Amino acid sequence: MLLLRRVSRVCTLDLQRPLFFQLRLLSTLADAKKPYYVTTPIFYPNAVPHIGHLYTLVLGDIFARYQRILDPTRPVHFLAGTDEHGLKIQQAAEKAGVEPKAFCDSLSGKFRDLADRARIGYTVYMRTTQEQHKKAVEHVWLTLDQKGFIYKGQYEGWYSITDECFYTDAQVMPAALPSSSSFGGENPAMISIETSSPVEWTTEQNYMFRLSAFRKALEEHYRAQKTEVHPPPYHSAVLQMLDSASSLASSSPDAPEPILQDISISRPRSRLSWGIPVPTDPLNHTIYVWFDALLVYLSGVGYPWLPASTSSEYSVELGPSIPWPADLQIIGKDILRFHALYLPAILMALSSPSPPSSSFPSPPQQKLPLSSKILTHAHWTVSRQKMSKSLGNVADPLAAMSTYGVDIVRYYLATVGGRFRDDVDWSPEQLTKHSKELQSLLGNYFLRVSSKSISAAAQRASSPLPTLISIASSETVAPASNAPETIEDPNPNRTLLLSARALPTQVQKALDNLEVGEALDEIIALLRLANKTVTTIAPWSASCPPTDVYATQLVALETLRITGICLQPFIPDVAEKLLDGLGVPAGERDWASAQSEVDWKGRVVKGVRLF
Known part of the structure; x- marks a missing residue:
C-alpha cells in the first residue's frame, strides 16, 4: 500500500483507494492543474542511512516546499522511497539469517524514520516490493516486449555487485593493487572508473533492451534541451557519453567503446532470486534491479493508469490529474547515466512504434514525455575521503540532528552542498x-x-x-x-x-x-x-x-x-x-x-x- 501523507491545504486521503483516484482528487481541489512532481532517488537499504541520503532528501524537500508556497493552488507530488531488490539485498539478508522482505522492512523503516525526523514533506513513499510497483514494472516489460524492444541474447561484461550494475570495457580499469584472488597476481582486479567498486567478468544468457536504438534521439534531445541536466558540466557529460557512443562507426581500433550498447535487463534466477520475475519467463529470469528501480517514478504516480472508460485497456493519455512528467528529478552524479540515458530511452520506447526490424505489431502508443529537469549533485565526503563502513567514517545524520538540531543540519547541507559541482566535505x-x-x-x-x-x-x-x-x-x-x-x-x-x-x-x-x-x-x-x-x-x-x-x-x-x-x-x-x-x-x-x-x-x- 502506498504510504501517503497529508499535506497542507488538501483533504485527508483514503489510503485504501487507488492512487489514481487520490491524485484526481488532489487535482480537482486545485482546479485541475498538473501537480508539480519532484523525486529523489530511492535508496538501497542494504545498510543504515548516512548523511548523503539526508542531503538528497533535504534538496527534494526544499523544492517541494518552495513550490507549495510559490503557487498554493497547485498540488505538489514528492516521491521518496527505497529500492529493495537485487543481489546485495539477497546476500545481506542471507548473512543476517532473515528473509529478504523482513530485512527490507526493517531497513526501509529506518530511511522513512530519517525522512520524518528531518521534516521531509514527501507525499508518497514508494517501496519496490509493493504490489503497485510490481504491476507497473510488469506492464512496462510486456509493452516493450510486445513492441520488440526486448530480446534474449548472450551478455558478456563486467558486473559490480556493489553497484548492482553492468559495465563495459570502457567503464572499468585495473585496480591499484593486484587481486588477492587472481592467479599468481598476474591479472589485476578490475574496478568501475565511475565508482571504484570492484567488478567481475560475467557471461550470461539474459534479456536485453535495445538501448542502442535511441542514441540519436537522445543526442538530439539533449542538444536541443541545453538546460535539462543541471549543473551544466553534467549536461556536457551526458553529451560526451552519447558522443562516445557515436564512435561505433569509427574504423579506428583505438576508438572509445560505445557506452550506448544494448543493456541486460534480467539476471538468471539461479543467480538472483530476490526480485520481480520476468513476466514472460518467470521460472528462469529475474528483472534487473536498475530496470526495476527506474520505473518507480512511474509507479509512484499510479502507472499504468486506470481505464479512462469501461474498456479493459489502460489509458494511454495523460490527464491533468497525473503528475507525470517529473518536473524535477534529484540524483547523485554516480547514477546520471541511468536517469539521463536509460530511463529516457525506456520512455521513448514506450512512446514509440515497434522498431523497423521488429516483426511485432505496434501496440497503442503511450504519451510519456521525458522529465523536465535532472538536478545532479556531487557527493559528501569525510576528511576528503568517500564515506565507507570499512573506514568507519560514515556520518550519522540522526546523531547530527540530535546534536545540532534539525534545521541547523538542513541549513548546513543546503548552503554548503547547494552548489552541486564538486564534492563537499562533512x-x-x-x-x-x-x-x-x-x-x-x-x-x-x-x-x-x-x-x-x-x-x-x-x-x-x-x-x-x-x-x-x-x-x-x-x-x-x-x-x-x-x-x-x-x-x-x-x-x-x-x-x-x-x-x-x-x-x-x-x-x-x-x-x-x-x-x-x-x-x-x-x-x-x-x-x-x-x-x-x-x-x-x-x-x-x-x-x-x-x-x-x-x-x-x-x-x-x-x-x-x-x-x-x-x-x-x-x-x-x-x-x-x-x-x-x-x-x-x-x-x-x-x-x-x-x-x-x-x-x-x-x-x-x-x-x-x-x-
Whole structure:
C-alpha cells in the first residue's frame, strides 16, 4: 500500500483507494492543474542511512516546499522511497539469517524514520516490493516486449555487485593493487572508473533492451534541451557519453567503446532470486534491479493508469490529474547515466512504434514525455575521503540532528552542498561555524529588534509616524543624531527596506535556476545588512530619537517577515517560529505575500528564541 501523507491545504486521503483516484482528487481541489512532481532517488537499504541520503532528501524537500508556497493552488507530488531488490539485498539478508522482505522492512523503516525526523514533506513513499510497483514494472516489460524492444541474447561484461550494475570495457580499469584472488597476481582486479567498486567478468544468457536504438534521439534531445541536466558540466557529460557512443562507426581500433550498447535487463534466477520475475519467463529470469528501480517514478504516480472508460485497456493519455512528467528529478552524479540515458530511452520506447526490424505489431502508443529537469549533485565526503563502513567514517545524520538540531543540519547541507559541482566535505567544525552564524544573524537579530526596551522607545514616537511607504519613497535624509559623521549610507533604513523587498525575486530566480546555495547567499546577505543597519542606528541608545527607533523597528520587522517567508523551504521549523512570533497569519505566508505590502499597525510581535 502506498504510504501517503497529508499535506497542507488538501483533504485527508483514503489510503485504501487507488492512487489514481487520490491524485484526481488532489487535482480537482486545485482546479485541475498538473501537480508539480519532484523525486529523489530511492535508496538501497542494504545498510543504515548516512548523511548523503539526508542531503538528497533535504534538496527534494526544499523544492517541494518552495513550490507549495510559490503557487498554493497547485498540488505538489514528492516521491521518496527505497529500492529493495537485487543481489546485495539477497546476500545481506542471507548473512543476517532473515528473509529478504523482513530485512527490507526493517531497513526501509529506518530511511522513512530519517525522512520524518528531518521534516521531509514527501507525499508518497514508494517501496519496490509493493504490489503497485510490481504491476507497473510488469506492464512496462510486456509493452516493450510486445513492441520488440526486448530480446534474449548472450551478455558478456563486467558486473559490480556493489553497484548492482553492468559495465563495459570502457567503464572499468585495473585496480591499484593486484587481486588477492587472481592467479599468481598476474591479472589485476578490475574496478568501475565511475565508482571504484570492484567488478567481475560475467557471461550470461539474459534479456536485453535495445538501448542502442535511441542514441540519436537522445543526442538530439539533449542538444536541443541545453538546460535539462543541471549543473551544466553534467549536461556536457551526458553529451560526451552519447558522443562516445557515436564512435561505433569509427574504423579506428583505438576508438572509445560505445557506452550506448544494448543493456541486460534480467539476471538468471539461479543467480538472483530476490526480485520481480520476468513476466514472460518467470521460472528462469529475474528483472534487473536498475530496470526495476527506474520505473518507480512511474509507479509512484499510479502507472499504468486506470481505464479512462469501461474498456479493459489502460489509458494511454495523460490527464491533468497525473503528475507525470517529473518536473524535477534529484540524483547523485554516480547514477546520471541511468536517469539521463536509460530511463529516457525506456520512455521513448514506450512512446514509440515497434522498431523497423521488429516483426511485432505496434501496440497503442503511450504519451510519456521525458522529465523536465535532472538536478545532479556531487557527493559528501569525510576528511576528503568517500564515506565507507570499512573506514568507519560514515556520518550519522540522526546523531547530527540530535546534536545540532534539525534545521541547523538542513541549513548546513543546503548552503554548503547547494552548489552541486564538486564534492563537499562533512565537517563538524564547519557545521558549528554555520550554526553560530545563523543563530547570530537571525536569532539574535530578532530578539534585539523585538526587545522590550526598543519597543518601549518606539512607542514614544510622535505623529506623524513613519510608514513603510514613506521610508521606501524618502530621498536622502539626515542621519540619526547619534550616527557617526563618517556614516556611508545617510538612510540605512531605506536601503535595508528596498533590499528586503528585492529578496523574494532574487531567491525565486536562484531556486528556479536550481541554485540552492545562491538562494541562501541572498538571504544571508540581507541578514548581514540588517544587522549592520541596526548596529549603525543603535536604536537602544538613549540619544536615538523615538521616531528613528520606530522606523528602525518597523523596517527590521518587515525584513524579518520577508526573510521568514523565504526561509520556509530551507529551515521550516525556525521559519514557522519566526513568522508566529511576528504575528504573520497562516494565509499570508506564501510567496505572493512576501512581495506584498502589509500594515504592521496593531500587530502583536513576540520576540522568541528561534534556536
